[in-house]
Amino acid sequence: MDLFAGPGGLDVAAEKLGVATVGVEWDPAACTTRRAAGLATIQGDVRDYGPADFPDADVLAGGPPCQTFTVAGVGAGRKALDDVLAFIKRMVAREPRAQIDQDLAKMEDERTGLVLQPLRWALEAIDSGKPYKAIVLEQVPAVLPVWQAYAEVLAAEGYATDFGLLKTEAYGVPQTRRRAVFIARKDTQKVELPEATHRAYRKGVERTEGDSRLDPWVTMGDVLQRPYTFLVISNYGTGGDPKLRGRRGSWEPSATVTGKISRNRVVSQSGEELDRFTHSEAGCLQTFPRDYPWSGRDIGQQIGNAVPPRLAMHILSAAFDWEPPSKAALRSLESWTMSEKEATEAQAAEVAAGV
Template identity: 60%
Template sequence: MSKYELVNLFAGAGGLDLAARDLGVPAVGIEWDAHICATRRAAGLATKEGDVRAFNPNDFPSANVLAGGPPCQTFTVAGTGVGRRALSDVLHFMQRMTLREDVREPLAQLEDPRTGLVLEPLRWALAALDSGTPYEAVVLEQVPTVLPVWRAMGDVLSVEGYSVASGVLRAEEFGVPQTRRRAVLIARRYGTAALPKTTHQPYPKNASAAPSDPTLPPCVTMGEALDRPQPFHMVSNYGCGADPKARGRRTSAEPAFTVTGKIRRSKVTTEDGTELERLTCAEAGQLQGFPADYPWAGQGKTQQIGDATPPILATHILTAALV
């Protein structure tokens, strides 16, 4: 894949960049948070520190693949919900962008300015098209509630000559030892876009349920991912359906709940309820699919981990977009 070079907007701690490196694709990430940038640099990842809105495609002239995972706080179910309430506004601004209007100033006036950041990848993609050097592929991921935005953005890119696929992927179906759902968009300038094929069985809500595809291995468990005495139980740091009173419990023979920035609040116990040492940052990173020795740096390490793209999932997404 040496013919590709990637620019990653809202790059985070490096999950997608690690995937690109494993695939032999040079990548540079734009990230504004100094602590996250410290982690990225410690991991040897090319980084431009600053606000995505201050850059343009011509700042990265050799990049022919665009990727991004805009901030999810205003869209996530556990967050404020501002983004979900502003969805119609976001879609309206998207239509104005197709007319090549510069909407950055009114986007910044939304109730939460982070909401408008979800449209930054489209600004970059359209700017590259208008300059005569369109990206060969566009890869985006976010929380599932952003799927309507990805679908609308896909419609825009289709008109501009891209083949587009979008949908929600389950991380455990790709070998990540946690249940995590992500809305993904893959757009290709050449060839037919398709989401990656699953490699593992989904996590069954009913333990006695028959596997949907017996030819696939079962999902990876916490016990397999972590070097801890087994068996153990993990009590979620948040409630099922974002209800803190409905805290879930899983055993080491199951994948973890979605890893968030509050993962270290999750209790770890023996089968009889004796409390054990809570997850270290390294272990939380492993549940995201990062190496055990990944050099988390700076402040807010658990938030960096919770916000990261699982490298294993990113590898499958990038492979589907570029092969």
């Protein structure tokens, strides 16, 4: 059960791992993409649904909106965080939902209260006698204090939990991006976030340097089918200065992919203007399949807001207490239309080769 499901990043990973999914998403454009991809989709507001509407779901996942936390620590962000933590205490005390919803409606920005929805779903499932076996949540780093509060609540309900910040390039994503991740599992003593498989990116450091037990980080050039090296000049200015725009070479991972990725310039090393990234290429930097059927409006925003499927594969495997995803499973992300037979053959070949 995927709340705030977006265009399907987490669901792509789950489906490739053999886990059936259904997502709730309010944005019509993201729903158009999901349906083009064949993902089960409910277009609507997660607040209008609950566990009783999906009785067969035994895993809860989601990435609730978090814009109001992006300045956590001062001002509006700090106040939003304090408000949410206070509401969590009321939810744990099982105050009537109607009263909580009424007070949430009074908040200056309704998105602040949306971060509470996964906890509402989890508590309702617990109270119904059918708790979710596993819970997986992710968002920007500023949401980490909320995940800490979630961990305390769910530990008291019999879940093992873990949470922290993960770097996407440390899991083979050709992009530097930090995510606050939370996982919980019922009926176990311990659950842990996935271990890194690749080295973390450091500016000016060769990708071959670092822990020899880990693979080098993946570059833009590794995943994009361009027969030449290039530089990407960010739409954003470093430190807020438009004259100091960030630059990454094709021999490095991409900077964080945002909804404005189409505004990034792509140039040759001599400064010649080159074609900007297509939707397919932007999706590849997020580790979506090359042929993923991006549809509807605001595709750049859909891509920028999505969970990288490759990272999601690692997170889900950890939450389910499975072995890390196999190389065959990760390769299956290269194509959305890979048949079950092709995936089985790839797995068989890998086993035969002793990989």
